[in-house]
Amino acid sequence: MAGVNAPIVTAPSGSQPGGAVRTRKRRYSLLTAQDRIVLALMVGIPTILCLGLIWFPTVLSFLLSFTDWQGVTGITAKNLVGLENYNYLFTGYPFFWPAVWHNLLWLLVFVFIATPIGIFLAVLLDREIRGTRLYQSAFFIPVVLSLALIGFIWQLMYAPDGLINSILGRTNDPIDFLGNPSINIWAVLVAASWRHAGYVMVLYLAGLKSVDPTLREAAALDGANARQTFFRVVFPVMRPINVVIVVVTVIESLRAFDIVYIINQGKNGLELLSVLITNASIGEANLLGFGSAIAVVLLVISLVPIVTFLVRTTREDGS
Amino acid sequence: MSSVQVATTVPAAYRRKRVHWQRIALHVFLTGLALLWLVPVAWTFYIALRPVGETETSGYFSIAQTLSFQNFIDAWNQGSMGQSFLNTALITGIAVPLTLFISSMLGYVFSRFSFRANLLLLMMFTAGNLLPPQVIIVPLYRIYLLLPLPPPLSEFGHWYDTYFGVIVINTVFQTGFCTFVLSNYMKTISKELTEAAVVDGASLWTTYRKVILPLTRPALAALAVLEFTFIYNDFFWALILMNHSDKRPITSALNQLSGGFFTNYNLFAAAAFIVAVPTVVLYLLLSKQFVRGLTLGSTKA
Numbered sequence: 001m002a003g004v005n006a007p008i009v010t011a012p013s014g015s016q017p018g019g020a021v022r023t024r025k026r027r028y029s030l031l032t033a034q035d036r037i038v039l040a041l042m043v044g045i046p047t048i049l050c051l052g053l054i055w056f057p058t059v060l061s062f063l064l065s066f067t068d069w070q071g072v073t074g075i076t077a078k079n080l081v082g083l084e085n086y087n088y089l090f091t092g093y094p095f096f097w098p099a100v101w102h103n104l105l106w107l108l109v110f111v112f113i114a115t116p117i118g119i120f121l122a123v124l125l126d127r128e129i130r131g132t133r134l135y136q137s138a139f140f141i142p143v144v145l146s147l148a149l150i151g152f153i154w155q156l157m158y159a160p161d162g163l164i165n166s167i168l169g170r171t172n173d174p175i176d177f178l179g180n181p182s183i184n185i186w187a188v189l190v191a192a193s194w195r196h197a198g199y200v201m202v203l204y205l206a207g208l209k210s211v212d213p214t215l216r217e218a219a220a221l222d223g224a225n226a227r228q229t230f231f232r233v234v235f236p237v238m239r240p241i242n243v244v245i246v247v248v249t250v251i252e253s254l255r256a257f258d259i260v261y262i263i264n265q266g267k268n269g270l271e272l273l274s275v276l277i278t279n280a281s282i283g284e285a286n287l288l289g290f291g292s293a294i295a296v297v298l299l300v301i302s303l304v305p306i307v308t309f310l311v312r313t314t315r316e317d318g319s
Numbered sequence: 320m321s322s323v324q325v326a327t328t329v330p331a332a333y334r335r336k337r338v339h340w341q342r343i344a345l346h347v348f349l350t351g352l353a354l355l356w357l358v359p360v361a362w363t364f365y366i367a368l369r370p371v372g373e374t375e376t377s378g379y380f381s382i383a384q385t386l387s388f389q390n391f392i393d394a395w396n397q398g399s400m401g402q403s404f405l406n407t408a409l410i411t412g413i414a415v416p417l418t419l420f421i422s423s424m425l426g427y428v429f430s431r432f433s434f435r436a437n438l439l440l441l442m443m444f445t446a447g448n449l450l451p452p453q454v455i456i457v458p459l460y461r462i463y464l465l466l467p468l469p470p471p472l473s474e475f476g477h478w479y480d481t482y483f484g485v486i487v488i489n490t491v492f493q494t495g496f497c498t499f500v501l502s503n504y505m506k507t508i509s510k511e512l513t514e515a516a517v518v519d520g521a522s523l524w525t526t527y528r529k530v531i532l533p534l535t536r537p538a539l540a541a542l543a544v545l546e547f548t549f550i551y552n553d554f555f556w557a558l559i560l561m562n563h564s565d566k567r568p569i570t571s572a573l574n575q576l577s578g579g580f581f582t583n584y585n586l587f588a589a590a591a592f593i594v595a596v597p598t599v600v601l602y603l604l605l606s607k608q609f610v611r612g613l614t615l616g617s618t619k620a
Contacts, residue, residue, distance in 0.1 A: 035523035039432075042424040042527075047440060049491050053459065054447040060458035071461065124349065129342070137606065138353035141360065144598040144609070146552030146570045152577060152591045153363050156584060159379075163362050166380030194359070206614035247449075255451045258554040262577055274453040281457045282559055291457045299454045306449045310442050 058299065064292035071288050085293035096294070099271040102185055103301075106192070106272070107253040114193035115249055118200025123230060125201070126208040140202055142195040151262035154191040181269025188270060192259055196252065200245055207241035208234065243312055250305040254298065273298045360595070367391065367589035374585060390589035398576050398590050400569065407568035409482055410557075411550045414489045418546055419539055422494050426501030426535075427527045431513055441502065448495025452555050459488070463560055480562040488560065489550050497542055500615045504538040505531060538615060544605050545612035548598050569594055 031039070065086070067079040089096050121139055125132050142150065157163050160174035168175070177187040211234055219229040235242070257274040260266040266275030273294060281291025366379055368386040377384075395401065425444065429437050463479040470476070478484035508531065516526045532539075557571035564575050573594065580587040602609055 031523065038523050039428065043428050043440065046421050046425055046444070046491075046494055049487070050444055050447050050494065053462075053488060053491050054450065054455060055443065057455035057458035057462060058450070061455060064458065121352075124345065129345065129349075131346075133606075135349050135353050137603065138356050140602065140606070140609075141357070141599055144548055144552075144602045145595055146554055146598075148552075148554040148570055148573050149591060149594050152573055152587070152594075153359050155577075156363055156366060156588055156591070157359055159584060161379050163358070163380065166378070171378065171380070191359075194356070198356075202610055202613055206610065251449055251451075255453075257451075257453060261554075261558075262573060274451055277453045278456060278559065282460055288457050288461070295454045295457060298451055302449070302451055302454065306446050309449065310446060313445075314438065314442070 061292045061295045061299065064289050065296045067289040067292075068287075069289045070286045072286070079289070081289070085290050088290070089293050089297070095271045095276055098269075099273050099276050102270070102272050103253060103256070105185060106189065106256055107250060109189045109193060110196055110249045110253050111246075114196040115200050115245060117193070118197040119204050121197065121201040122204035122208055126205055136201070136205070139198040141198070143198045143202070145195070147192070147195065147256070147258040148262045150191050150195055151188075151259040154187075154194075155263065157191075158187055178263055179268070184263075184269045188259055188263065192256065196249070199248070203241060203245055203248070204238075207238050211237055243309075247305045247309045251302070254302050254305075273301075363588045363591050363595075366585055367394075367592050369585060371583055371585040379584070390585045391593060394576075394580070394586045394589040394593065397586065398572070398579065399565065400572070400576075400590065400593060402565055403567060403569040403572040406482070406566055406572075407551060407570070410486055410489065410568050411547055414486045414493070414550050415543060415546045417486070418490045418493045418497055419542060421490065422497030422501050422542075423532060423535060423539065424527065425494070425498040426505050427531050429498070429502040430505035430508075431510070431531075441498065444495040445499050446495070448492060448499075452492070456555075456559055460559060479560060480566065482566065484560055485557050485568075488556050489553060492556075493546055493549060497546065500542060500612075501535065501538060504615065505535060508534050537611075541608045541612035541615060544601065544608040548601065548609075551598055 066082060067075060068081045068084070069075045069079045125135055145153075155162075155178065158177035159165070160176070161171050164177065165171050165174045175183075178184050215233050215237065216229055219233045224232065255274065256272055257266075257278075260270040260272055261275060261278075264270055266272055266279065277291050277294045277298065279285070280287045280294060365383070366374070367390050368388070369379075369383050370385055370387060370389065373384055374381075425440075428434075429441055460479070463484055464477055466478040466484075467476060468478050468481060468483060472483045473481045478487070512534075513526050513530055516530050521529070551568075552570055553568070554570045554573070557567045558574060561567050561571070564572065567575075573590075576587070576590050580590060
């Protein structure tokens with residue numbers, strides 16, 4: 001099986017220049033005219049769709065962010081406002097910094113709580129224990145649910161007469177977990193972590209299974225205990241999967257949207273960059289230029305994990 | 320702790336009593352945690368089974384006197400969940416095979432030919448898949464209002480508010496992930512096989528169809544299960560790119576259900592449980608495919 005390490009090794013090999021040129025020439029000569037048409041269609045159609053529906057809008061977002069266009073009339077030179085949207089976003093818009101903070105908090109909770117829990121579960125389950133499949137299923141079930149549904153389900157947990165208030169004995173004087181703006185982001189993060197930990201567990205478990213058992217044997221013979229074996233031997237050789245988990249964790253925290261949107265449209269303490277974009281330009285207002293400026297901020301932040309991932313994937317080429 | 324880890328390699332350690340107790344402690348811990356993990360789902364199911372009249376008088380946190388499936392029936396009917404599920408079936412039924420078809424062709428080209436542009440294209444598709452959808456939604460929404468689409472596919476003549484539009488954007492977005500996984504998978508297939516086919520006079524299409532596709536079947540099966548779940552779980556595209564709630568797939572329809580059932584948690588819970596059933600059952604039946612799909616790519620995003 002291709003295994004976990006396979007995706008890290010990508011990129012068509014072009015490492016031996018002489019050989020590559022020769023092969024390419026021979027391949028070309030073997031392609032008939034019909035083959036070339038098929039080839040062009042196979043690559044051309046998806047490329048046009050991807051460029052047209054993902055990358056062209058990305059560029060448009062960037063361009064629109066310098067305008068005050070509201071979408072009602074055609075766009076003209078009069079709509080150009082320079083950096084005004086950004087200026088207002090950083091200095092005047094009251095929801096921007098809270099949203100940035102919430103996205104950052106999301107990332108911190110995922111990195112320092114949910115991901116370690118997932119790794120911990122994977123390490124516990126990566127042994128010859130009876131019923132390991134049952135345990136894995138229990139932890140993995142939230143992962144197959146959508147974040148929208150998770151938001152839906154946790155509203156029942158957090159309801160005034162829901163399970164959590166009942167256990168705390170607070171049904172007469174309920175804690176407003178989802179309505180109180182100083183605690184609701186934490187309540188949502190518990191729900192989101194519930195899913196993320198299971199996700200990390202499965203990825204990590206697959207990584208652990210691919211670790212050469214002789215490494216552990218050698219460590220054991222050298223007198224290493226379980227903790228030393230994990231942190232000094234297993235964790236370092238899992239570098240490729242660690243990178244994937246970091247990328248997944250960062251991307252998931254930037255993409256968070258569904259769970260807060262289903263709870264309260266991402267307001268009143270649950271602001272996130274993704275929700276601000278949607279609300280500013282599609283929801284209640286028509287501030288397309290302003291919404292695009294927020295989108296550009298989110299894009300720039302997202303490029304960090306995306307570029308990290310792509311650079312890693314291509315650098316491993318041929319190794 | 321230490322001896323548990325060592326136990327797998329040094330059988331003698333099993334005989335030690337300490338290990339035995341540690342095993343039990345581990346099982347107790349894992350069982351407790353697994354049960355805790357299932358509490359939200361179990362709580363939802365429990366509320367859904369209880370009539371609203373009973374929970375109004377005795378509260379939700381109480382022993383049930385009556386259990387019935389009436390809430391499930393009511394939620395299904397009042398929330399027009401049947402229609403939403405049909406929409407989901409239509410969207411996933413087309414988008415999943417289409418995504419796999421397109422990605423398998425791209426993967427084939429990227430893994431068999433060393434064109435200079437291959438790497439760049441693969442990066443373009445992968446990066447597109449990793450982008451938060453909200454980054455492109457403002458222009459995309461406008462583009463959908465402008466792109467023409469003839470009547471049988473669209474009532475109003477544009478891509479907005481059509482199954483077609485939602486299928487296309489889901490497909491394009493998921494293609495990056497699948498291409499990434501499939502091109503890596505196909506690289507493990509020996510080049511001699513396809514070269515032999517070409518020498519025997521097979522066309523490019525025949526080589527793809529008769530040599531590569533059959534050998535890629537395990538990866539395609541794993542991805543089909545995974546992609547079904549991803550597209551089933553998509554909330555955002557249909558929420559924004561559709562206007563009529565009767566066209567929205569079930570996950571996006573949760574947004575209306577959330578408002579509609581707000582006063583009746585029992586119906587709310589029943590609806591949530593119904594929506595969870597397809598992916599959970601699929602996972603329980605095909606958990607191997609799920610895990611393989613995720614770990615083949617090791618990045619869902």
